[in-house]
Amino acid sequence: MRVAMNGGTQRSRGRVLIGKPGLDGHTRGAKFIAKALADHGYEVIYTGIRRTPAEIATAAVQEDVDVVGLSLLSGAHNTLFPQVLAELRKLGAADVPVIAGGVIPQADIPGLLTAGITAVFTPGAPIEQILAAFDEACTRRRKMS
Amino acid sequence: MSDPVPSSIEWGTLTTRRLGQLMTAIEEQRPEAADVVAALQRQTWPGLTVGVTGPPGSGKSTLISALVRELRRRRERVGVVAVDPSSDRTGGAFLGDRLRMMEHATDADVLVRSIATRGHGGGVAPAVSDLARLLRAAGYAWVLIETVGAGQVETDVVARADVTLLVQAPGLGDEIQALKKGILEVADLVVVNKSDQPGAVELRRQLETWAASPERVLATCATSGEGIAELLQAIDARRPERASETSRLRARREEVRGLALAILRDRLDASLRDADVTRGTTWEAAERLVASLRFEP
Amino acid sequence: MNTNEDFRRWENEILRPFLAQAPERAEQFATGSGLELPRLAVPAEPTAAYSRDLGFPGEFPFTRGITPTMYRGRLWTFRQYAGFSTATEANRRYRYLLEQGTTGLSVAFDLPTQLGLDSSDPMSAGEVGRVGVAIDTLADMERLFAGIPLDRVSTSMTINATAPILLAMYAVVAERQGVPIARIRGTLQNDILKEYIARGTYIFPPAPSLRLVSDVIAWCAREAPDFNPISISGYHIREAGSTAVQEVAFTLGNAIAYIERALAAGQRLEDFGPKLSFFFCVTSDVLEEVAKFRAARRLYARIIRDRFRCDHARCQMLRFHTQTAGHTLTAQQPDVNIVRVTLQALAAVLGGTQSLHTNARDEALALPTEAAAALALRTQQVLAYESGLAQTVDPLGGSFLIEQLTDEIERQAAALIAEIDGRGGMGPAVADGWVQSRIEEAAYRHQCQIESGERQIVGVNCAVAPETATPPVFAVDPAVEARQQHQLAETLAARDAAAVRESLARLDVVAAGRENVMPALLDAVRRQATVGEICAVLRGRFGVHQPSV
Numbered sequence: 001m002r003v004a005m006n007g008g009t010q011r012s013r014g015r016v017l018i019g020k021p022g023l024d025g026h027t028r029g030a031k032f033i034a035k036a037l038a039d040h041g042y043e044v045i046y047t048g049i050r051r052t053p054a055e056i057a058t059a060a061v062q063e064d065v066d067v068v069g070l071s072l073l074s075g076a077h078n079t080l081f082p083q084v085l086a087e088l089r090k091l092g093a094a095d096v097p098v099i100a101g102g103v104i105p106q107a108d109i110p111g112l113l114t115a116g117i118t119a120v121f122t123p124g125a126p127i128e129q130i131l132a133a134f135d136e137a138c139t140r141r142r143k144m145s
Numbered sequence: 146m147s148d149p150v151p152s153s154i155e156w157g158t159l160t161t162r163r164l165g166q167l168m169t170a171i172e173e174q175r176p177e178a179a180d181v182v183a184a185l186q187r188q189t190w191p192g193l194t195v196g197v198t199g200p201p202g203s204g205k206s207t208l209i210s211a212l213v214r215e216l217r218r219r220r221e222r223v224g225v226v227a228v229d230p231s232s233d234r235t236g237g238a239f240l241g242d243r244l245r246m247m248e249h250a251t252d253a254d255v256l257v258r259s260i261a262t263r264g265h266g267g268g269v270a271p272a273v274s275d276l277a278r279l280l281r282a283a284g285y286a287w288v289l290i291e292t293v294g295a296g297q298v299e300t301d302v303v304a305r306a307d308v309t310l311l312v313q314a315p316g317l318g319d320e321i322q323a324l325k326k327g328i329l330e331v332a333d334l335v336v337v338n339k340s341d342q343p344g345a346v347e348l349r350r351q352l353e354t355w356a357a358s359p360e361r362v363l364a365t366c367a368t369s370g371e372g373i374a375e376l377l378q379a380i381d382a383r384r385p386e387r388a389s390e391t392s393r394l395r396a397r398r399e400e401v402r403g404l405a406l407a408i409l410r411d412r413l414d415a416s417l418r419d420a421d422v423t424r425g426t427t428w429e430a431a432e433r434l435v436a437s438l439r440f441e442p
Numbered sequence: 443m444n445t446n447e448d449f450r451r452w453e454n455e456i457l458r459p460f461l462a463q464a465p466e467r468a469e470q471f472a473t474g475s476g477l478e479l480p481r482l483a484v485p486a487e488p489t490a491a492y493s494r495d496l497g498f499p500g501e502f503p504f505t506r507g508i509t510p511t512m513y514r515g516r517l518w519t520f521r522q523y524a525g526f527s528t529a530t531e532a533n534r535r536y537r538y539l540l541e542q543g544t545t546g547l548s549v550a551f552d553l554p555t556q557l558g559l560d561s562s563d564p565m566s567a568g569e570v571g572r573v574g575v576a577i578d579t580l581a582d583m584e585r586l587f588a589g590i591p592l593d594r595v596s597t598s599m600t601i602n603a604t605a606p607i608l609l610a611m612y613a614v615v616a617e618r619q620g621v622p623i624a625r626i627r628g629t630l631q632n633d634i635l636k637e638y639i640a641r642g643t644y645i646f647p648p649a650p651s652l653r654l655v656s657d658v659i660a661w662c663a664r665e666a667p668d669f670n671p672i673s674i675s676g677y678h679i680r681e682a683g684s685t686a687v688q689e690v691a692f693t694l695g696n697a698i699a700y701i702e703r704a705l706a707a708g709q710r711l712e713d714f715g716p717k718l719s720f721f722f723c724v725t726s727d728v729l730e731e732v733a734k735f736r737a738a739r740r741l742y743a744r745i746i747r748d749r750f751r752c753d754h755a756r757c758q759m760l761r762f763h764t765q766t767a768g769h770t771l772t773a774q775q776p777d778v779n780i781v782r783v784t785l786q787a788l789a790a791v792l793g794g795t796q797s798l799h800t801n802a803r804d805e806a807l808a809l810p811t812e813a814a815a816a817l818a819l820r821t822q823q824v825l826a827y828e829s830g831l832a833q834t835v836d837p838l839g840g841s842f843l844i845e846q847l848t849d850e851i852e853r854q855a856a857a858l859i860a861e862i863d864g865r866g867g868m869g870p871a872v873a874d875g876w877v878q879s880r881i882e883e884a885a886y887r888h889q890c891q892i893e894s895g896e897r898q899i900v901g902v903n904c905a906v907a908p909e910t911a912t913p914p915v916f917a918v919d920p921a922v923e924a925r926q927q928h929q930l931a932e933t934l935a936a937r938d939a940a941a942v943r944e945s946l947a948r949l950d951v952v953a954a955g956r957e958n959v960m961p962a963l964l965d966a967v968r969r970q971a972t973v974g975e976i977c978a979v980l981r982g983r984f985g986v987h988q989p990s991v
Binding site: 011012013015034035037038039040041042043044045046047048051052054055058059061062063064091092093 | 160161162164165166168169231232235236237238239240241243244247250251256257258259261263
């Protein structure tokens with residue numbers, strides 16, 4: 001079967017998963033980012049609230065996304081973000097970059113970056129910066145593979 | 146996807162990670178997937194592919210989630226492919242069906258994959274068929290495919306399944322009228338979901354009239370689980386191996402026809418870009434265009 | 443009757459009897475330079491529209507305020523939402539706030555408590571004591587209120603899915619202090635519909651959840667008449683990105699749903715109506731916000747009178763708490779947040795709020811530090827004692843612009859409620875995600891306006907300054923989780939396990955039937971059953987809600 005891919009429609013930039021680990025139910029930020037990414041040309045899979053790190057990692061692997069985005073406002077980021085990374089490793093997906101956002105104190109950011117989070121955004125970060133981070137992470141990963 | 150695909154693939158031992166990557170390669174029709182697709186198409190894999198379509202608000206995702214629950218109770222492994230439209234302008238898509246299936250999120254025997262209709266130029270239906278083959282080869286004996294029954298692309302997708310369900314629900318108004326023409330013909334079973342809501346009985350009666358044979362129409366309430374076991378039974382009864390030789394041949398012919406159309410549409414689009422459409426009437430231009438298509442492989 | 447006659451009637455029939463019961467704070471009120479401030483400025487030229495749409499404070503349609511004297515009689519309550527980590531630490535913070543002049547307590551619970559999970563549950567990992575205090579058993583609740591006499595404070599509890607359990611614990615703590623349950627005062631948020639819409643801390647499906655709400659309303663009306671059994675909240679709807687009109691319409695839409703549910707359970711609006719309270723958000727959009735509060739009061743009064751055919755003034759009165767809008771705070775130049783909060787508080791006071799929480803400047807960064815929380819309270823005190831706003835009723839009433847905006851918000855909100863009615867009410871409109879989608883659209887529009895620069899935010903897309911040193915932020919001690927789990931283990935070891943089992947079995951029977959759950963809950967918490975154990979029983983009976991959007 002050889003059907004060319006560009007039947008006049010635009011290809012997507014890549015696939016991303018937006019996950020909300022932890023227990024907080026504040027979806028405004030996560031949904032805005034998800035919609036903005038879709039408008040920017042990504043296929044976006046949204047997990048909904050209260051997902052465990054294992055659920056997020058499993059979904060990311062089944063969907064074979066290029067980037068995982070995490071949003072958390074409850075303050076449990078130091079516990080849960082590294083857990084998502086660990087679950088991804090367990091599934092052989094350590095190469096999938098993870099970008100995080102939420103109410104995260106500046107003091108916690110270096111630790112999260114060291115743990116393997118690609119980028120961390122706090123409230124008020126301009127959307128262009130966030131989209132650029134996804135673009136960069138996605139491009140880098142696609143080049144690697 | 147960097148690893149070359151081995152000539153003989155141990156389908157049953159593929160990790161979720163590898164399956165996920167293979168699905169991407171198939172979906173994007175990457176050159177390295179060609180051998181995989183060829184291998185997948187060479188045989189019929191055990192299992193059953195069920196297409197589920199219906200208008201927004203009919204509760205398809207919730208119905209699929211309930212079907213998965215019932216299948217898991219029977220210890221079946223299940224794959225779900227959820228197809229959502231993508232934007233022609235940006236190529237992006239918001240794929241939200243997975244959200245309603247999260248109760249199976251960490252069940253190792255349930256694999257959910259979201260697919261956007263983008264960039265396939267009529268090729269999404271063949272891609273989804275191949276994804277279903279891959280899942281069945283990997284041991285997911287039941288594959289459920291979900292689409293929003295809006296356009297031709299979506300209808301093409303589910304029409305290729307072994308069994309096709311059309312989901313309806315009371316209170317959706319004119320949607321039924323719109324769907325009546327196309328999809329009702331390809332649907333093997335018509336499901337009246339949300340059967341606990343007002344208007345369900347009338348809707349069922351109406352659909353029974355349209356569907357020619359009333360036994361094709363079933364009622365479910367996905368949120369309470371009512372009618373789900375009966376629905377599975379009805380699906381089971383329509384397995385292709387139970388079907389006659391002629392209807393199997395018809396299904397095969399239907400699939401080849403779909404693939405051929407996809408190829409044609411793609412070549413047509415390509416030729417149309419360079420065609421001179423200004424000369425003569427539009428009818429003449431169209432005839433010239435068809436005549437100009439090259440048919441060598 | 444012209445306005446002047448009407449004014450005299452109001453003075454005689456409404457104001458005088460009220461003053462006899464509740465005198466004003468001073469004999470005379472004046473500006474700083476000594477100009478006399480009237481209680482209520484009214485138009486010199488009487489019109490029929492004035493009487494119909496504005497009227498006088500303390501009577502239908504309550505546009506100008508719910509009492510005839512408003513803040514001249516009693517200032518709004520300074521109610522700061524707080525509560526951290528463990529009960530012991532939160533207790534220390536409450537005592538500090540009470541010493542600083544807070545007049546009402548407000549308890550924030552951590553997410554495991556809000557979702558019916560014990561601190562030892564794997565799902566609670568990293569969340570214990572984060573956004574509020576962790577409560578597993580009655581023992582925690584006793585530590586939380588140690589040394590705080592519950593007949594002397596009013597306590598607001600931000601709790602929804604597990605509200606009946608926490609209310610039962612609060613009542614038992616009072617009982618053990620020797621305070622009769624009938625004397626407890628406060629407010630329970632207990633607004634489950636907005637959890638499905640915006641805040642996300644739901645557990646059970648809508649139908650059994652509404653039954654729990656109704657049970658609490660009925661129990662309070664009977665046993666704890668000074669406790670507000672519900673605080674119907676637009677706050678989180680607005681924070682999720684709704685417009686001001688949507689905030690009013692969806693909040694009042696939810697109120698209609700609760701009232702209908704309670705009426706269907708055989709309760710009388712005259713009994714529970716006066717105890718329904720509300721909770722709104724206030725942004726920096728001062729004029730729109732003032733108009734919003736006035737429109738909400740008038741629309742609610744009209745709904746109670748016309749839809750529910752109820753003429754009880756106390757049922758028609760929309761009493762509300764306000765919190766400044768968290769989503770408007772920025773991480774950039776956080777000190778600027780102090781100015782935003784001041785503007786927002788100003789709008790809330792001009793709009794006639796009954797109580798107010800002012801956010802701290804560092805809330806976009808983390809939970810507030812003690813110093814930032816104190817400054818937020820000072821903001822309210824300046825408004826109350828120095829601004830002169832509390833010396834007269836509805837100071838902006840009669841402004842051409844404010845009245846026009848008030849009319850428009852009421853008109854649009856009423857139209858939206860009619861649309862909700864057409865969809866079968868808030869229950870179905872929430873269940874199929876329609877309400878959520880409307881809010882998401884508004885939120886997306888709002889954010890796109892910020893990104894494009896059409897909507898200017900100081901420090902974000904204009905007046906941007908290079909990042910300076912970040913202020914100190916409040917850090918929750920990571921050892922809190924282990925400490926709380928240890929305390930839970932001690933409580934579990936010390937309790938009578940058989941008695942707990944027995945009380946949970948009884949709760950199971952009650953949950954399966956139609957009896958009010960509160961007595962069974964009181965019994966279970968007295969025996970130190972945990973929040974998680976109680977919710978496990980209820981989950982078994984009610985099931986778990988699966989979101990669709």
